[in-house]
Each structure stands twice: as C-alpha cells, then as structure tokens.
Amino acid sequence: MTQSQTIPNRTDESLNPAERAAIDSVPTGLYIGGEWRETAATLPVVDPATGRTLCSVSDAGPDDGLAALEAAANAQADWARTPPRERSEILMRAHRMLLDDADRLALIATLEMGKPLAEARGEVTYAAEFFRWFAEEAVRLDGGYMTAPAGNARFLVARQPVGPSLLITPWNFPMAMATRKIGPALAAGCTCVVKPAEQTPLCTLAIADILRQAGVPAGVVNVVTTSDPGALMTPMILDERSRKLSFTGSTPVGKKLLEQCAQTVMRTSMELGGNAPFIVFDDADLDAAVEGALAAKMRNIGQACTAANRIFVQRGVIDDFAQRLAARMAALPLGRGTEPDVVVGPLIDDAAVAKVTELVADARSRGARVLLGGEPLDGPGNFYPATVLVDVPDDAQMCHTEIFGPVASLTPFDTEEEVVTRANDTPFGLVGYVYTEGLRRGLRVCEALESGMVGLNQGVVSNPAAPFGGIKESGLGREGGLTGIDEFLETKYIGVQL
Numbered sequence: 001m002t003q004s005q006t007i008p009n010r011t012d013e014s015l016n017p018a019e020r021a022a023i024d025s026v027p028t029g030l031y032i033g034g035e036w037r038e039t040a041a042t043l044p045v046v047d048p049a050t051g052r053t054l055c056s057v058s059d060a061g062p063d064d065g066l067a068a069l070e071a072a073a074n075a076q077a078d079w080a081r082t083p084p085r086e087r088s089e090i091l092m093r094a095h096r097m098l099l100d101d102a103d104r105l106a107l108i109a110t111l112e113m114g115k116p117l118a119e120a121r122g123e124v125t126y127a128a129e130f131f132r133w134f135a136e137e138a139v140r141l142d143g144g145y146m147t148a149p150a151g152n153a154r155f156l157v158a159r160q161p162v163g164p165s166l167l168i169t170p171w172n173f174p175m176a177m178a179t180r181k182i183g184p185a186l187a188a189g190c191t192c193v194v195k196p197a198e199q200t201p202l203c204t205l206a207i208a209d210i211l212r213q214a215g216v217p218a219g220v221v222n223v224v225t226t227s228d229p230g231a232l233m234t235p236m237i238l239d240e241r242s243r244k245l246s247f248t249g250s251t252p253v254g255k256k257l258l259e260q261c262a263q264t265v266m267r268t269s270m271e272l273g274g275n276a277p278f279i280v281f282d283d284a285d286l287d288a289a290v291e292g293a294l295a296a297k298m299r300n301i302g303q304a305c306t307a308a309n310r311i312f313v314q315r316g317v318i319d320d321f322a323q324r325l326a327a328r329m330a331a332l333p334l335g336r337g338t339e340p341d342v343v344v345g346p347l348i349d350d351a352a353v354a355k356v357t358e359l360v361a362d363a364r365s366r367g368a369r370v371l372l373g374g375e376p377l378d379g380p381g382n383f384y385p386a387t388v389l390v391d392v393p394d395d396a397q398m399c400h401t402e403i404f405g406p407v408a409s410l411t412p413f414d415t416e417e418e419v420v421t422r423a424n425d426t427p428f429g430l431v432g433y434v435y436t437e438g439l440r441r442g443l444r445v446c447e448a449l450e451s452g453m454v455g456l457n458q459g460v461v462s463n464p465a466a467p468f469g470g471i472k473e474s475g476l477g478r479e480g481g482l483t484g485i486d487e488f489l490e491t492k493y494i495g496v497q498l
Contacts, residue, residue, distance in 0.1 A: 015054070015111075019338065022107040023202070028057040030064055030225065031208045033071035034218025039064065043227045045202060048114040048346040049336040049381045057201050060224040065193070065232045066239065068222035072164040072191040073241040075219030080161045080189040082217075084139045087187060091135035094214040098128035098179075098207075105206060109175055110337040112200045114346040114382070115300055117337055127176040127207075129464040130480070134183035137485045141188070148495075156494040161189035162267055163243030165488060166236055168229075168257075169204065170248045171197035171348055172303045178204045180464070180479050181246045182211070182221060188488035190244065193222045195233060199348055201225040233257075240264055244488060247271070251428070251473050269477035269487045271305070271469060273402055274430030277423035278308035278459075279445065281416075282316045284435035285457075290324045292459030293408065296433055298332065298386070299460065301345050302406040303352070305474075306431045306453075306462065310392075310399055312419050315412040322390050322410050326371040329386040329408065336381070344406055346382040353382050356405035359398040360387060363409065368392040373407075394422065416445065424450045430470035431461055452478075 029036035041059035106120035144157035167181040196204035296308035337345040373387030413419040432449040452470040467481035
C-alpha cells in the first residue's frame, strides 16, 4: 500500500483575508497587570504548513517575568476574597465567549499549530468546557467540621487558595491546556502567570483577551511569551511569592523544574510524557478497535502525550487488523489544516519531522515492515505521511520514546500475561488502551496496567469532567475532574477548644 509523496492542494501559501484578520485580531504584547506591554525584542510565530511567519509577538525577559509575578502577587488577596459565585460567573462568561468565537479561535490554532480546522474547532469546545466545569466547581469548595475524639474540642477544616501560580503550557493543545490550568486556578481563588509554548503563543494571548473582556480583574491572569523559557521562568520559580507550578511538557524538562521547585518547596503539578500501549485481543470487535486506534494514534497528527505509541495485537488477528488500519490511514487526506477535509496536517517543526524520520528508519533497520508511508514528503512545510509499521521489535527506539507523529507501530503478542508485562515495561505511565469483548479480561488488564488512565474499548479518554494525569515518570497530580481544583487549594485545620 503506497501513499503520494507530495503535498497536495498547496499552490497558494499566502494568507487569505479571513486568515489575516484572525491573526491580526490577537494582541501581540505581554499581558501584565491588566495591560498589554510591547518589548523591544520579538518572537516570530511560524505556520508549520508553510514555514512562513504569521506575525511576531513580544519576547519577554527575566524582568518581564518578575513584573508579571508582582502583578499576580499584588492581586492575590483581593481575588482570594472575591466571592466564589462571582468567580464562577466570570468563568461562565468566558466559556460562552469562547464558544461564540469558536471559528476565529479555531483558525488561529490551525494557523500557528497546524492541526486540521475541524479538530481545532473541537479543541475550542474542549477548552471552553474547562471554564464551565471549574465555574461549577468554584461554588462547591468543601471543608469540614467534626468533634474531637475526646469530645472537648472541635476540628474545622478549611480549603484556601494556594496563591500565585505559574502555569506552563505546551504547543500541541495550546488552547485547551491553557484553560485546563487557568480554569481551576481562578476557581480556587489563585492568580496566575501563564507562559505558553514559544511555537504557539497566539492561542493563549487570545484567551487572555477574552478573560479580560469577561471581567477578570487586572493582575489575576498575566501572560508572558518568550523565546528563552529557562531564563524567564527560573527567577519566578525561585521567588518565594510563587506558590504553585503547573507544567505540561516533556519528562526531562519536568524533572529540571522539580529540582528548581524544591528550593522553595513549591507545590507542583506535572503532566509529562507518555508511552501508551494500545492492546487488541483476538476477541475484540476489530472494526471498533481500528477506529479506536485511529482516534488514539491520529488525534492531533499523533502529537499528543495520550497517543497510542505501542500497538500490541494478538497474533491471530494482527494481519487482519494491520490491513484494516493501513487502509483507513491511507484514506486520510493530507495537507494544510485550513483546507477542506484535511485530516493529516503538518508536524510542529523541522525537528519533529527529523525525529519521526529517524525513529522509522531505526525500526526498519531492526526488521519492522512498512505497510504504509515510511518516508518524509517532498515540498515545503513540516509534513510526514500517515505510516503503518508491523513487527516492530521491543528494542526499537520508537518503543521507548514518544513518536509524536502519524506513525502506527504494531507488534504481535500471544498471551494476556505477556502483553501486560510488555506494556508495563516502561518508566512512563500516562494512559493505556484495551480492546476486548471479555468483561472480566478487560477489567483484569485495566487494573494491571501501570497507568493513570485506561480506555476500555475507547480510543479517547480526555474529558474535563474526568481526572487527567499519570504515574511513574508521566507526572504528578491530576487536572480536570473533581480533583483538578485540589491542586490549587491548601488544607487548613483549625482546632477550637470548648
């Protein structure tokens, strides 16, 4: 099975009027203390489908970061005293404003990140839902009252905002990851400084402007964009006014941040890398399993920490499954994300293409067979075709690192015990997927997998109402769900002597 090695329908790389208007609608300065500030240095924002610069944004330095932290610290006391209902109503207004502005926001996300427009619209809806979920949680913060065992005192338990929070978001879901952090911070009564990824700053700047319009007071949300995250963030992390760091990104960077946070014993939440196993047993509904694998592998062009990284298929059905999956992936239109019906857009940058190319070459050198794709595409832009590899050995590099591209890596297994052992043979533990029609087997395997989340007969697990996060080197803490707001709250015990 082959796929065209050129990129179709990309004769005009200039922005059309609607695209230009969407980009021009976003403020490009730093948002500090309720004001937009320009800097002398600027950071280019590049369309990964064309390599062309969309615009430039302000490039913050350490002093700008400390100014943003000062604004957040100055606003903290008043925001913590703001009634929960008022905080809730602001977030609910922001939720409605995101949905009303979905077309513009989706176009911004597609242009700066590359994901297909239909998927970008889905991300806007997903992002807005975090504001609604945490708007509802803001008015449900609980506490406690109990009688001391000896009967002579009472115990009061209060939950209070942790304080100014540093939020670092990734480039792959620039809108949803911003709201997933900002939403619970604001609901809990915390102010924040947001540092978006340098590749995709526009989505966060657009959200900051919407929050301003929704009524978030000056200094409660601050956004700093930079080409040098280390220089910007280190002084803020080491500053004792910062009381919380929430980071989504790679495990190596997360480990460095944890070392820095230890200096002030700062509260941390870490959503780090993954190496998700996708397990298909021979009793599975293969049509459903193929569709689930397609969703788990190809969401965001494979550039997701939840992407199916190692697809284990029981030996008796692997050939059938591989052919079906390859046929489905071969039919996915490839091109610039703004084009109609495109499903496979560009990867984020040249380095991403180089990484995927190297991983595929390594797997082939170790005996993996190519059913589809397998070679980088000619032409401008950071494109790699949908690819299916079969018989990928466990010692292949792609079995030990996130592929972060549209490459499905298939390998056979024989027994339940074997596949669970192989699936758990990784320092990561974010998510796993299991396809089987056997209820008892499904529950056994889900409980045995060492991961923070498992999809049983479903290829997408992310939901604002569910706790998102991993174990082992995939992270600390949870985002979303009933526990998501806990990451931004401290528990205070008050003893009352009677």
